[in-house]
Amino acid sequence: xxxxxxxxxTMQRMQVTGLELFYKKGYYNTSIDDILKSLSLSKGAxxxxxxxxxxxxxxxxxxxxxxxxxxxxxxxxxxxxxPLNIIADCYENALETAEHNELDYGxxxxxxxxxxxGRNAEIMRYLKDILSLWEINLISTLQKGKTDGYINRHVxxxxxxxxxxxxxxxxxxxxxEGNCKLLRxxxxxxxxxxxxxxxxxxxx
Amino acid sequence: xxxxxxxxxTMQRMQVTGLELFYKKGYYNTSIDDILKSLSLSKGAxxxxxxxxxxxxxxxxxxxxxxxxxxxxxxxxxxxxxPLNIIADCYENALETAEHNELDYGxxxxxxxxxxxGRNAEIMRYLKDILSLWEINLISTLQKGKTDGYINRHVxxxxxxxxxxxxxxxxxxxxxEGNCKLLRxxxxxxxxxxxxxxxxxxxx
DNA sequence: ATATTTACAAACTCATCAGTTTGTTTTCTA
DNA sequence: TAGAAAACAAACTGATGAGTTTGTAAATAT
Numbered sequence: 332x333x334x335x336x337x338x339x340x341t342m343q344r345m346q347v348t349g350l351e352l353f354y355k356k357g358y359y360n361t362s363i364d365d366i367l368k369s370l371s372l373s374k375g376a377x378x379x380x381x382x383x384x385x386x387x388x389x390x391x392x393x394x395x396x397x398x399x400x401x402x403x404x405x406x407x408x409x410x411x412x413x414p415l416n417i418i419a420d421c422y423e424n425a426l427e428t429a430e431h432n433e434l435d436y437g438x439x440x441x442x443x444x445x446x447x448x449g450r451n452a453e454i455m456r457y458l459k460d461i462l463s464l465w466e467i468n469l470i471s472t473l474q475k476g477k478t479d480g481y482i483n484r485h486v487x488x489x490x491x492x493x494x495x496x497x498x499x500x501x502x503x504x505x506x507x508e509g510n511c512k513l514l515r516x517x518x519x520x521x522x523x524x525x526x527x528x529x530x531x532x533x534x535x
Numbered sequence: 536x537x538x539x540x541x542x543x544x545t546m547q548r549m550q551v552t553g554l555e556l557f558y559k560k561g562y563y564n565t566s567i568d569d570i571l572k573s574l575s576l577s578k579g580a581x582x583x584x585x586x587x588x589x590x591x592x593x594x595x596x597x598x599x600x601x602x603x604x605x606x607x608x609x610x611x612x613x614x615x616x617x618p619l620n621i622i623a624d625c626y627e628n629a630l631e632t633a634e635h636n637e638l639d640y641g642x643x644x645x646x647x648x649x650x651x652x653g654r655n656a657e658i659m660r661y662l663k664d665i666l667s668l669w670e671i672n673l674i675s676t677l678q679k680g681k682t683d684g685y686i687n688r689h690v691x692x693x694x695x696x697x698x699x700x701x702x703x704x705x706x707x708x709x710x711x712e713g714n715c716k717l718l719r720x721x722x723x724x725x726x727x728x729x730x731x732x733x734x735x736x737x738x739x
Numbered sequence: 740a741t742a743t744t745t746a747c748a749a750a751c752t753c754a755t756c757a758g759t760t761t762g763t764t765t766t767c768t769a
Numbered sequence: 770t771a772g773a774a775a776a777c778a779a780a781c782t783g784a785t786g787a788g789t790t791t792g793t794a795a796a797t798a799t
Contacts, residue, residue, distance in 0.1 A: 337766095338776080355653055360563045362756055373778045374758080380776090383755065410567035441708050445649045448711045449559055457710050490721035493709065494702065495724065501705030504645050504695065507652040508663050518701065525729045541796095542746080566786055576746045578788080584746090588787070 342380050344370060346391045354439060357445055358388060385454065392457045396443075399436040400461050403428075405468045414476035418469075422499060422522065426515045429506060437465075441500035448514045466492050486529050498522070545607060546584050548574060550595050562592060562650055589658065596661045600647075603640035604665050607632075609672045618680035619730045626726065630719045633710060641669075670696050679717075680722035683714060690733050702726070 345356045348370055352361045363384055381387040406458040407421045408414065422428055429435035440461055469492035502518045552574055556565045567581055567588055586590040611625045612618065633639035644665060651658045673696035680686040706722045 341776080353610060355649065357563060357654065359561065359568045362653060363758090364756070375760095375779075376777050377761095378758070440704075442649055444711065445646055445708060446561060450561065450564060455712070462709075464713075487721065487724065490725050493706070493718055493721045494725040496699070497705030497709050498702040499705065500708050501645070501701030501703065502697070504702050504704050504708075505666075507648065508659070508666070514697055517691065517697045520691065521694050521698035521729075524732045525725075528732055545746080567788090568786070579749075579790095579792095580747050582788070 337379070341372075341376065342390075344395075344396055345377065345380065345387070349387060350391050350395050350439075351434075353388065353391070354434065354442070363387075365462060385451070388454060389457060392454070392461070393405070395438055396439055397461050397464075399434075400440060400465060403435050405465055408468065408472050411479075413479075413481040415481060415496045415529060416515075417494065418472075419519065419523055419526065423515070423519050425499075426502070426506070426511075426518070429503060430511045430515060433501060437499055438503040441503060462496070466496060469495060480531055481533050482529055494525075494531070542584070545576075545580065546594075547598075549591070550598055551583065553591060553636075554595050554599055554643075556590065558638065558646070562647070563654075567591075586654065589655070592658060593661055596658070596665070597645070598621070600640055600643055601665050602667075603638075604644060604669060608641050609669055611670065612676050613621070613682075617683075617685040618676045619685060619733060622676075623723065623727055623730065624698065627719070629703075630706070630715075630722070633707060634715045634719060639707060641703055642707040645707060654681050666700070670700060673699060684735055686733055687735050695733060698729075 345366065349361075349366050352366055352369070356362075361375070367373060367377055376385075377439075377467065403425055404421065407424075408417055410417050425435060425437060429438060443463070444458050444491075446456070447458065460462060470488050473482060473486070473488040473491055477484055477486065477488070498518075502514060508513050549570065553565075554568050556570055556573070560569075561566075567578070571577060571581055581591075583595065607629055608625065611628075612621055613619050629639060629641060633642060644662060648662050648666070649657070651662065674692050675690040677690070677695055678684060681690065681692070683689055686692075701721075707717060710718050
């Protein structure tokens with residue numbers, strides 16, 4: 332019993348450190364040795380727990396990235412109030428987190444999609460699945476917003492979801508350089524302006 | 536005289552093929568040998584013309600990427616008409632190009648910024664400069680739109696420029712997977728809706 | 740025509756990396 | 770408490786990659 336716990340602990344240590352380094356230096360530019368060195372572990376330990384570098388990364392997607400995207404970007408959006416307000420708050424919150432250099436999992440997703448596109452179809456599948464999950468949830472939240480009278484009935488919810496995800500990824504790419512705080516402010520300001528066009532009671 | 540011409544031709548062949556492969560497989564995941572093999576050239580040829588892989592890539596930025604971003608995304612925006620319409624057309628045009636898998640240099644920029652962020656400060660500087668050029672041009676075009684009475688005077692042009700660049704990068708990231716044509720349609724549709732909030736004569 | 744520079748080719752160096760093998764210690768089990 | 774399985778460590782393998790060295794044919798200069 333105790334053994335299984337230790338096993339899980341070691342695996343998770345590797346995954347957490349692995350994700351950190353993959354994020355900082357990129358997957359292809361990070362060696363297994365880099366990860367092991369920063370943990371004072373050996374190759375033997377790694378290949379005892381994981382079958383390959385690719386398998387290791389897939390386990391990171393499933394155990395860390397997917398969960399975090401869900402808890403930071405998907406789950407907070409569900410609610411009874413005006414979805415446009417909730418989404419704006421959620422985005423602002425996520426971008427503020429990103430500002431303090433903590434891991435932003437929405438950005439991670441976009442980062443890795445960029446890195447693996449055309450290079451590893453297997454890993455791309457897993458990443459795209461998370462993206463789809465996010466998209467589907469946005470769409471249904473927006474549609475509920477229609478039913479509840481917050482969003483104009485002529486709005487194309489799928490298009491809005493696409494636009495929301497793309498602009499989020501884009502602003503995060505921009506935030507890697509320059510004044511994050513200012514960028515976040517500008518972005519949220521424009522986002523809210525955009526949301527007004529979707530609102531049921533459009534301003535005159 | 537003839538010699539210099541040959542020199543330039545060879546260098547350009549390397550740069551064009553290099554960019555193509557760097558784009559497809561990523562910088563760190565593409566070896567000099569990959570490029571040389573597809574050109575039937577040798578290491579000697581490469582290191583005769585370029586001092587290093589990094590120097591080679593910087594020359595690609597300066598000779599190919601910068602020029603193309605300018606000619607595809609910056610220069611077409613200058614004009615006397617309503618800048619919002621021109622920008623929408625320019626974006627639609629660029630996204631249509633991207634759909635047919637031709638090189639989209641705006642996307643290239645965002646791609647490489649993602650890849651080099653935190654990994655190569657030198658190259659990042661060059662990439663960020665191009666981004667700034669784009670941004671500055673967008674801002675001044677939008678401001679001219681104010682003067683000419685196309686854009687509402689309360690609009691924050693810098694914020695709009697940020698929003699425009701970020702959403703473009705984001706939508707291109709999304710377009711690497713799934714239905715490009717549909718994505719483009721949705722995106723342009725929402726963009727135009729957003730533009731209405733910036734317009735001088737707001738719809739009732 | 741000869742000497743020299745240019746524009747490469749080919750083979751090599753040295754570091755790194757994913758994955759293997761073998762050996763050792765710790766922990767659980769019977 | 771012996772033995773077996775688990776959880777590693779350490780050294781190795783084979784491939785690849787950036788950059789170097791050496792050699793050579795053709796173009797150019799003198």
